Amino acid sequence: MTAPARVLVVEDTPTQAQLARALLVGLGHEVELVESAGAALAAARDWRPDAILLDIELPDYNGFELMQRLHAEGIETSVIVVTANASINAAVEAMRAGAVDFIVKPYAKARLAVTLANALEKRALAVQLASVKARLDRDRFFGFIGGSAPMQAAYRTIESVAASKASVFITGESGTGKELAAEAVHRASPRAGRNFVALNCGAIPRDLLESEVFGHVRGAFTGASADREGAARLADGGTLFLDEIGEMPLEMQVKLLRFVQTGSYSPVGSSRVERVDVRFVCATNRDPMLEVQAGRFREDLYYRLYVVPVELPPLRARGEDVLMIARHFLTQFAREEKRGFQGYSAAAEQALAAYSWPGNVRQLQNVVRNIVVLHDGERVELDMIPRAVRRPAGDGEWVAMPAAAVVSAGAAPEAAAPSARVLRPAGEAGAGSGAISGASSGVSSGVSSGVSSGADGEGATAVVPLAVMERRLILAALRQTNQDVPRAAALLEINPSTVYRKLQSWRAGGLLPNG
Amino acid sequence: MGDLGFAAQLAEDLSAEDLRLVLTVFRTDVQRLSGALGEAARAADPAGFRRAAHGLAGAAGAVGAGLLEQACRRVMAQGGLAPDARMEEMLAEIEAVARDALGDLDAFLARHAALPPRGAAP
Structure with a gap:
């Protein structure tokens, strides 16, 4: 017997309708009876049957017209025409009108079972085909927009790997959407109900990175006034995204390797071993193997993390x-x-x-x-x-x-704050739906370090006109964020439009080169 | 049991309760549609006559009452071509065949009820 299906019986002769109902229920299916084409159309819209057992001659309009209307409304269902006439013409006409099969009255239970099973199988294959085609043709995938062939390949890889716990290594030029890809891996995975924690290894001062990843206990270092959880704990049960992994100092790579191997770590300043269940996704805009060959990235860590590569194409x-x-x-x-x-x-x-x-x-x-x-x-x-x-x-x-005044806002790909960004699942207490929150104090330290070491060549403490200092700060923030205005504006805690207007006015005033 | 061979197939396919329900519905259909045929004949309404004959043919076909179904289909063809002619005569023929079919059904049900239920120990 096939799996239970919803079967709509369209029949205005009560004997025929009751017989069909009894046979179908006996075959384990769910049945609804209607007596007219109009009622059938309404039921098909509301009830979405898997199959329709259709009499052609109906009181309002005939079954052929009903099939046309179903098709016009995009209602996909398997129509089996019930006919008293076994002629080839009747069958051909029914199939032309969109029926998948026909059955001649009177029919036995076994005949009905076979005809219906075939029709349902055809429908299942059609649905499967449509799903595959949709996947091949799609121009949206989680946060991504684009239907080009290289993006379809990336979507397929992400989708294939999402269900496993295998580490994913995303490569691609800056601005190609590596963090979006990491989020897509998380959101398509069974871990979607837990946190996605993004950590930009390149934006965190070296001496703070270990604390950002593993957390610290009170008194672990100057300024550690309280215990603090790290990204590893926040990502327990979810996904930890390590962006710009190639920027991670070698000594930190050793600690990360141990964490990747064992799933356990100790917060800074503590000997307590903590264990978490984390899925790792890493990204870099460099060639990771070249980094290994150059001695900047540990080979053992590379092989631990580079399990499933996802390559994002340049625009x-x-x-x-x-x-x-x-x-x-x-x-x-x-x-x-x-x-x-x-x-x-x-x-x-x-x-x-x-x-x-x-x-x-x-x-x-x-x-x-x-x-x-x-x-x-x-x-x-x-x-x-x-x-x-x-x-x-x-x-x-x-x-x-x-x-030329590079500006943006909001949903830039890879728009990570300098330290951890936590994407919490919907409905979690203390966070809005898909809330994103900075998880550390690293934001302010990121800005100040960018300014004081800025290429303008003056120390942050030098007294200069306020307008000059404003310009330096904004340009420094832009440099630090690779000209990502939303991120720069976020660091400066101002609106991106403000940054843009400033740039425009400086350009108009000759304070910046035209571009 | 006349031309009700298909009823035996239904007895195989359906539970006793469902079989009884289907045949009861058939009996009701025959009575209702015979009445509709009579009204259409008296009103000289060939379209109504044909519609009722079509319904009765469908009901008869469902339970395998082949003679009744064939009689109705003959009427459907002739009634559409000759609206004023022979409707009373055709009605009488259908009523007679329908009576036979119902009689056969009664006999079949009585015989079927006397048999042990499906799956029962011999």
């Missing part, structure tokens, strides 16, 4: 994804900034498509934000696009972009 290799993403950002930013933009002119789209995007999606995001903040209108015209982007393809110097 220039993603074809039409560029415009798809640009349109998405335009809609988002126009809404946020209360602008009227509905789309791009053909020339503007041509320019965006032709550019090489060395800063990848993050750069595209910044450019679109730039356009939206500075302009308004129904369409984005070519002259609204920053000059650096309007250059011929292949002349993609991203260095010009910050000077």
